[in-house]
Amino acid sequence: MLLAVFNRLHCHKMEDATEDEVQLRAGGQRVWPAEGDFTIVENTSAWMQVPVISAGDIRVELWEEDWPDPDDFLGDILIPANQQPGAHTGEFTRDEAHYTLHYTTVNF
Ligand SMILES: [Ca+2]
Ligand SMILES: [Ca+2]
Numbered sequence: 001m002l003l004a005v006f007n008r009l010h011c012h013k014m015e016d017a018t019e020d021e022v023q024l025r026a027g028g029q030r031v032w033p034a035e036g037d038f039t040i041v042e043n044t045s046a047w048m049q050v051p052v053i054s055a056g057d058i059r060v061e062l063w064e065e066d067w068p069d070p071d072d073f074l075g076d077i078l079i080p081a082n083q084q085p086g087a088h089t090g091e092f093t094r095d096e097a098h099y100t101l102h103y104t105t106v107n108f
């Protein structure tokens with residue numbers, strides 16, 4: 001089994017003009033924040049402790065919430081089930097945005 005813990009999401013470049021309202025999904029389900037979305041601006045980080053346990057690969061998606069127009073998909077990363085234990089980063093770069101997710105993994 002793979003345990004991935006999401007630690008920090010850093011915003012290098014926003015998708016919206018003034019602020020982004022972001023949400024992380026894993027396995028198709030929202031995993032952060034617990035409710036709604038997180039408002040973030042460029043060159044700042046959001047810290048979290050979000051554990052995700054899986055028997056297989058973990059696909060992580062970053063979404064940016066809009067209303068009334070549709071939410072924006074900012075990209076995805078794939079954490080393989082056989083990922084080396086330790087600290088890792090993944091990049092979300094769709095829609096001219098750029099975010100980095102910092103996470104750690106262990107196998108058990
Ligand atoms: Ca947007
Ligand atoms: Ca938005």
Ligand SMILES: [Ca+2]
Pocket residue numbers: 066069070071072
């Ligand atoms: Ca949109």
